[in-house]
Amino acid sequence: MNLSEVQAQKRRYGIVGNSEGVNHAVNVALQVAKTDLSVLITGESGVGKEAIPRIIHDNSLRKSKKYFAVNCGSIPEGTIDSELFGHEKGAFTGAVGEREGYFGAANGGTLFLDEVGELPLATQARLLRVLETGEYIRVGSSEVRKTDVRIVAATNVNMAKAIRDGRFREDLFYRLNTIPIKMPALRERGDDVVLLFKKFAMDTAEKYNMPEPVELTEAAQMRLKKYPWPGNVRQLKNLTEQISILSPERVITPEVLDDYVPDTPTSHDIVPVNTRNESHSFENEREILYKILFDLRNDVMELKKQMQSQRGAADMTGVPMKSSQQERPITYYHQDVTYPVAHTSKNDEEFQTPEEYIEETLSLDDWERQMVIKALEKNKGKRKLAAQDLKISERTLYRKIKEYGLDKDFDE
Ligand SMILES: Nc1ncnc2c1ncn2[C@@H]1O[C@H](COP(=O)(O)OP(=O)(O)O)[C@@H](O)[C@H]1O
Ligand SMILES: [Mg+2]
Numbered sequence: 001m002n003l004s005e006v007q008a009q010k011r012r013y014g015i016v017g018n019s020e021g022v023n024h025a026v027n028v029a030l031q032v033a034k035t036d037l038s039v040l041i042t043g044e045s046g047v048g049k050e051a052i053p054r055i056i057h058d059n060s061l062r063k064s065k066k067y068f069a070v071n072c073g074s075i076p077e078g079t080i081d082s083e084l085f086g087h088e089k090g091a092f093t094g095a096v097g098e099r100e101g102y103f104g105a106a107n108g109g110t111l112f113l114d115e116v117g118e119l120p121l122a123t124q125a126r127l128l129r130v131l132e133t134g135e136y137i138r139v140g141s142s143e144v145r146k147t148d149v150r151i152v153a154a155t156n157v158n159m160a161k162a163i164r165d166g167r168f169r170e171d172l173f174y175r176l177n178t179i180p181i182k183m184p185a186l187r188e189r190g191d192d193v194v195l196l197f198k199k200f201a202m203d204t205a206e207k208y209n210m211p212e213p214v215e216l217t218e219a220a221q222m223r224l225k226k227y228p229w230p231g232n233v234r235q236l237k238n239l240t241e242q243i244s245i246l247s248p249e250r251v252i253t254p255e256v257l258d259d260y261v262p263d264t265p266t267s268h269d270i271v272p273v274n275t276r277n278e279s280h281s282f283e284n285e286r287e288i289l290y291k292i293l294f295d296l297r298n299d300v301m302e303l304k305k306q307m308q309s310q311r312g313a314a315d316m317t318g319v320p321m322k323s324s325q326q327e328r329p330i331t332y333y334h335q336d337v338t339y340p341v342a343h344t345s346k347n348d349e350e351f352q353t354p355e356e357y358i359e360e361t362l363s364l365d366d367w368e369r370q371m372v373i374k375a376l377e378k379n380k381g382k383r384k385l386a387a388q389d390l391k392i393s394e395r396t397l398y399r400k401i402k403e404y405g406l407d408k409d410f411d412e
Contacts, residue, residue, distance in 0.1 A: 001023065001024070001027045002027070002030075003023070005030060006023050006026045006027050006030065009026055009029075009030060009055055009059075010022075010023075010026060013051045013054060013055060014051075015048065015051055016192070016195050016196050016199045017189055017192035017195055017196060018191070018192065018195070019184065019188070019189035019190055019191075019192045021182070021183070021184030021188060021189060022048075022183070022184065022189065022192070025041075025052060025181050025182065025183050025184075026052075026055065028179065028181050029052050029055045029056050029059075029181060030055065030059055032056065032179045033055065033056045033057075033058075033059035033060045034059070034060055034061060036150050037178045037179050038131065038150075038151045038152070038153070038175060038176050038177075038178045038179065039052075039053075039056060039151075039152045039153070039178070039179045039180075039181055040116075040152075040153050040154070040155070040173075040176045040177040040178075040179070040180050040181070041053070041152065041153070041154040041155075041180075041181045041182075041183060042154070042155055042156070042159070042180065042181070042182050042183070043154075043156060043182060043183030043184065043185070044156055044185050044230075044232055045156045045231065045232065045234070046186075046231045046232035046233050046234030046235060047183040047184065047185060047186065047232045047233060048183055048232075048233050049114075049154045049156075049183050050069070050112075050114065050154070052152070052154075052181055052183070053067075053069065053110065053112035053152035053154070054067070056110065056150075056152055057109070057110040057112075057150075057152075060110065060150065062108060062109050062110055062150060065106075065107075065108040065109035065110075066105060066106050066107075066108070066109035066110075067106075067109055067110045067111075067112070068102050068105065068106050068109070068110075068111050068112065069112040069114060070083070070084070070102055070111065070112065070113055070114065071114045071115055072113055072114060072115045072116050072118050072119045073114070073115035073118035074115075077120050080119070080120065080123050081122070081123055081126060081139050082095070082099060082101065082138075082139045083099075083101060083102065084101055084102050084103055084123065084126070084127070085101045085102075085103055085104075085126060085130075085136045085137065085138055085139060086098070086099045086100045086101025086103070086104050086138040086139070087099050087101070087138050087139035087140050087141075088138055088139070088140040088141045090140065091138070091139045091140025091141070092139070092140065095139075095140070098138075099138075101136075101138065103130055103136050103147045103149055104145065104147060106147075106149045107147045107148055107149060108148055108149075109149065109150070110149070110150045110151075110152060111149050111150070111151055111152070112152045112153070112154070113127075113151060113152070113153040113154070114153075114154050115154065115155060115156070115157075116153040116154065116155050116176065117155040117156075117157030117159060117162055117167075117168060118157070119168075121167075121169065124168065124169045124172050125169070127172060128169065128171060128172045128175060130147065130149075131151060131172075131175050131176070132175065134146055134147060134148060135147075151176065153176045159173055159177075185229065185232055186229040186232040186233055186235075186236060187227070187228045187229050190225065191225070193221075193224045193225050193227075193229070193236065194216065194221045194224065194225070196233060196236055196237075196240075197216060197224060197236065197240050198213070198216075200236065200237050200240035200241065200244075201213035201214045201215070201240050201243075201244055204240065204241050204244035204245065205244060208244075208245065210244065212250065213244065214240075214243055214244050214247060214249075214250050214251075214252050215250065215251050215252065216251075216252050217251060217252065217253050217254075219253065219254050220252050220253055220254050220256070220257050222254075223254040223257050223261070224236075224257070224261075227261055239260055239261065242260055243256070243257075243260050246260075247259075247260075368400070368404075369404045369406075371390065372386075372390070372397070372400050372401065372404060372406065373406065373409075375387075375389045375390050376401075376406070376410045381410045381411070383397055383398065383401070383410075
């Protein structure tokens, strides 16, 4: 990585932070800028995805040409095709004049498709075509037009799930994702939280002619580093502005922060996190979240076991299992049988298909394995202590170690 170039770009675009994840993202953006490859930026809301397409465009051979940023999530479904691809006069009611559309207007330049996961399926088909052939057709026209546009897209949607749910075309995903760039969540950036707080505090002080910016005590810095930041940098920015303007104290202690930082993250409000309790055995909220999921998962497994024994053997089939699951009392049901599961999404799907169930179970296995590894590593392989951390019996842990093939790595 050319670190000095990365630092220069960060300065140019006001990107604060030295964490590896951010440096990596900027570096990849620089490396691919001069190519015409499509880039897909992923990351939670508020992580700073919007700086990346600018870096790409401004460092590309297209920099003297047009750059457009389109927020696909904010354009109504009825007009999005015409916004992107243009329309002919009279193409639909209200189309008094013709319209060029972004793909025409950005010819030779770069188009940033923000929130691309929100595109309707019909628009996805048009987009795939223009990406593959450089050709598109205006709404209400039959004339094929050519354009040369470089696409950078961004999403905070879980694309794997969107594809599974049939909301996003898999072929388009692969086409967009030629170069993936992941912007890390703020809670994964360590000291960056403090640097960003300082920056936003200085910006606010300057903007409002305050004699001096607010400052954090050491303990307050720790508190910010431990907070999970569901709204990421955007949330930190708002919070810093609020504190700067509202707090009579200029030296910010954890007690002052308590008045501003919500106890429970609003967008992930499933986890009641007590950050003041230092006695918990995991280092941060993320791990507590895993812990809660781990417990939840064991409960679900238990429930499924009970369901299975209640249903009896009659309506079960022998869908093959992973060998690691052979000893597990889980059986998958016939295609046409659905059954309730614990609510995992905000949608009103009460039922899961067997495929979804299998997939979910497999990925749950993955992170259960991670949990077991984490607990063992933390306790230097001591199974008794690891079992205590995981709140499972030593016997269960022993079984899981075997099941996940960890006995060689963690031999007591
Ligand atoms: N590393 C950073 N340094 C400074 N400001 C940042 C940084 N990351 C994000 N921001 C600011 O946070 C806000 C949200 O960023 P944005 O790019 O809109 O997020 P996203 O598009 O990922 O939701 C913007 O005001 C942006 O300027
Ligand atoms: Mg955004």
